Amino acid sequence: MKTLTIKTIERDFPNQWLLIEVTETKDGVPFKGHVIKAGNKRQEIVEEIGKNKSKRLFFFFSGMPASPDTAFALPLAFK
Amino acid sequence: MKFSIPFNRRVFRDFGLFVVPALIEHQGRSLYMPMIIDSAASYLTVRPDVFAQLGITPIRKAPLITASERTEASLGQVEKVTAGGRCSAVNVKVISISLPEALPAEGLLGASFLRNFLVSMDYDTGKFELTTK
Numbered sequence: 001m002k003t004l005t006i007k008t009i010e011r012d013f014p015n016q017w018l019l020i021e022v023t024e025t026k027d028g029v030p031f032k033g034h035v036i037k038a039g040n041k042r043q044e045i046v047e048e049i050g051k052n053k054s055k056r057l058f059f060f061f062s063g064m065p066a067s068p069d070t071a072f073a074l075p076l077a078f079k
Numbered sequence: 080m081k082f083s084i085p086f087n088r089r090v091f092r093d094f095g096l097f098v099v100p101a102l103i104e105h106q107g108r109s110l111y112m113p114m115i116i117d118s119a120a121s122y123l124t125v126r127p128d129v130f131a132q133l134g135i136t137p138i139r140k141a142p143l144i145t146a147s148e149r150t151e152a153s154l155g156q157v158e159k160v161t162a163g164g165r166c167s168a169v170n171v172k173v174i175s176i177s178l179p180e181a182l183p184a185e186g187l188l189g190a191s192f193l194r195n196f197l198v199s200m201d202y203d204t205g206k207f208e209l210t211t212k
Contacts, residue, residue: 022111028164029085029100030111042128049110049132058100058111059129059185066181068093074117074187 001034006058013038015063017045022056030058081199081210084163087113088205090183097200097207098184101192105157106134112185114162116207118198120189123160123173129185130175133157141174152176160192166209168195 003023004012016038024032036057037048049057066072087098090113097116102109103123110133112125122141125133135155143152152174161167172191197210 025164027085028102028161046128046132049108049129050134053107056102056109056111060100060111060113064089064093065183066094070094070181072094072096072115072182074115074120 003032003034005032006030009033009035010062013062015061016040017042017061018059019045019048019052020058021052022058033058081208082163082166084166084207084209086116086207087183091205094183095202096183099162099188099207101186101188102159102161103133103157104159104161108133113183114186114188115182115184116193116198116200117187117189118193120187121174122154122189122191123157123171124176124178124187124189125173125185126178127153127175130155130173135173135175137175143174143176145176160188162188162192162209166196166211168192 018038019036020033022030022033037045084099090096090098098113100111101114102111137153137155139154140151141154143150154174156172159169160171199208
């Protein structure tokens, strides 16, 4: 499998869910890796996480899921 | 020691949120995901499907209050969480809840992780720092 920078992978797989095996980090951040699975259906990509137990994985969406004027109010939880 | 933690500049510019790639390690699994720094969340928070894929065993149900409802969430614990490569915490409590699809991250780095550090967020200079205790 071809190892690429995360930036290149994001560019090559726009607006997709990605599961990447991380081969190199920089300042604690994934820097290089190769794509294990990519696609538009989140659930199909998530299901690969448990199947790749011994690998360092990076899971994320390569697009921006909300418009820049969006406001977020996030949850609180009781102990 | 104080560490500057890399974060997603575009999400910061568009939404004013600090989103960092956090590494969750549990049961032989190692998973980086973009997580929002959220001191208003009591726990590290992930979606139910990721909670299951990481092999996290629910300890109990935790009462949960969000901005819009009161409900319950599965509470578990992961072995290790790391931000910025060198800021790690072990045995971090985590809850599983359905987060909005439009969230520009896969979860929240809440107090169960942040409590292990002194936390500094400078919105003017765009700097997020963790200092080990």
